[in-house]
Amino acid sequence: MERVVLVTGASGGVGLALCRRLxxxxxxxxxxxxxxxxxxxxxxxxxxxxxxxAAQVSTVEVDLxxxxxxxxxxxxxxxxxxxxxxxxxxxVMTQTDRLNGxxxxxxxxxxxxxxxxxxxxxxxxxxxxxxxxxxxWTSSSNARESAFSLSDYQHAKGQExxxxxxxxxxxxxxxxxxxxxxxxxxxxxxxxxxxxSNMTFKILPVFLWVLLMPIMFLIRFFAKTYTLxxxxxxxxxxxxxxxxxxYLDPLVKYxxxxxxxxxxxxxxxxxxxxxxTAEKFYQKLLELEGQTLEKYGDLLD
Ligand SMILES: NC(=O)C1=CN([C@@H]2O[C@H](COP(=O)(O)OP(=O)(O)OC[C@H]3O[C@@H](n4cnc5c(N)ncnc54)[C@H](OP(=O)(O)O)[C@@H]3O)[C@@H](O)[C@H]2O)C=CC1
Ligand SMILES: CC(C)=CCC[C@@H](C)[C@H]1CC[C@H]2C3=C(CC[C@]12C)[C@@]1(C)CCC(=O)C[C@@H]1CC3
Numbered sequence: 001m002e003r004v005v006l007v008t009g010a011s012g013g014v015g016l017a018l019c020r021r022l023x024x025x026x027x028x029x030x031x032x033x034x035x036x037x038x039x040x041x042x043x044x045x046x047x048x049x050x051x052x053x054a055a056q057v058s059t060v061e062v063d064l065x066x067x068x069x070x071x072x073x074x075x076x077x078x079x080x081x082x083x084x085x086x087x088x089x090x091x092v093m094t095q096t097d098r099l100n101g102x103x104x105x106x107x108x109x110x111x112x113x114x115x116x117x118x119x120x121x122x123x124x125x126x127x128x129x130x131x132x133x134x135x136x137w138t139s140s141s142n143a144r145e146s147a148f149s150l151s152d153y154q155h156a157k158g159q160e161x162x163x164x165x166x167x168x169x170x171x172x173x174x175x176x177x178x179x180x181x182x183x184x185x186x187x188x189x190x191x192x193x194x195x196x197s198n199m200t201f202k203i204l205p206v207f208l209w210v211l212l213m214p215i216m217f218l219i220r221f222f223a224k225t226y227t228l229x230x231x232x233x234x235x236x237x238x239x240x241x242x243x244x245x246x247y248l249d250p251l252v253k254y255x256x257x258x259x260x261x262x263x264x265x266x267x268x269x270x271x272x273x274x275x276x277t278a279e280k281f282y283q284k285l286l287e288l289e290g291q292t293l294e295k296y297g298d299l300l301d
Pocket of ligand 2: 141142203219
């Protein structure tokens with residue numbers, strides 16, 4: 001049976017590189033590109049098919065920062081019936097987090113909660129299959145406990161919404177394993193390292209990054225997480241794709257690394273999470289999910 005792999009944030013950066021690399025690893029997979037914009041999704045599909053003309057590539061439109069859009073996408077995916085792997089590679093990092101149309105913090109929703117709802121809505125596809133299914137969350141080395149608080153888990157009050165959302169992602173993955181491993185669903189978190197992408201081009205302009213490039217290549221001899229290209233950044237995702245999920249440690253983050261001479265490898269590092277906090281946070285996610293489903297009852301089957 002073909003494996004169906006859904007990649008969010010597939011239109012650029014690490015997500016697009018991952019799509020290409022997965023097809024290079026296994027041309028028999030069915031790749032589903034999840035993008036927030038239908039035109040971009042089609043353009044990405046064309047790009048991928050140029051490189052792998054025989055590949056099976058479909059698209060689904062989903063804005064992960066908009067819960068109605070997430071529920072509609074889940075409905076559509078449920079109709080397609082199969083899903084074996086979901087990997088997240090979308091993300092927003094901003095100095096000015098704000099409330100979205102659902103009244104939730106945008107960074108929290110896009111980076112974590114939209115995916116949480118999507119996964120819960122796709123549980124019937126992901127759980128109880130003959131072979132294990134897997135989730136791969138793109139987290140970050142920037143996930144910091146100090147940025148996260150249970151009482152303000154959407155990070156409405158602080159200035160570190162990105163770090164908070166990534167820490168929340170790590171917590172969620174730990175609990176998802178506890179709840180769903182018995183049903184054959186396994187979750188892992190990865191960090192792509194420092195990658196030149198639209199995200200980093202919002203921190204410094206492209207020309208500055210280009211000027212810094214020689215320095216960064218030198219730094220890479222000492223800092224292996226300077227992966228720099230989306231291709232290298234997707235190393236940990238691709239490595240995980242090839243592992244048996246039931247043998248992976250749920251309390252580890254898999255870091256994409258690149259050596260000074262440009263060789264890619266993966267480094268597992270222990271997650272800095274308190275399991276009790278993770279459980280409490282998960283209960284809060286369930287509460288928020290309940291409110292969301294109540295609000296959007298018309299979008300449920
Ligand atoms: N770059 C880096 O150095 C690092 C990145 N990461 C993480 O890696 C992941 C990928 O980042 P990277 O490739 O660098 O970033 P990019 O900005 O290049 O790519 C982000 C992708 O996410 C999509 N996206 C953004 N918002 C939404 C949304 N609301 N709904 C659906 N899709 C959305 C974008 O789509 P569109 O094309 O429509 O904008 C794009 O395809 C992120 O989770 C990021 O946090 C972690 C550590 C370091
Ligand atoms: C000489 C040189 C390399 C200058 C660049 C300095 C900084 C702009 C970068 C150094 C480490 C980078 C980094 C990120 C952004 C850019 C830097 C601060 C991230 C925060 C981007 C998003 C993440 O998820 C983690 C990254 C960690 C490293």
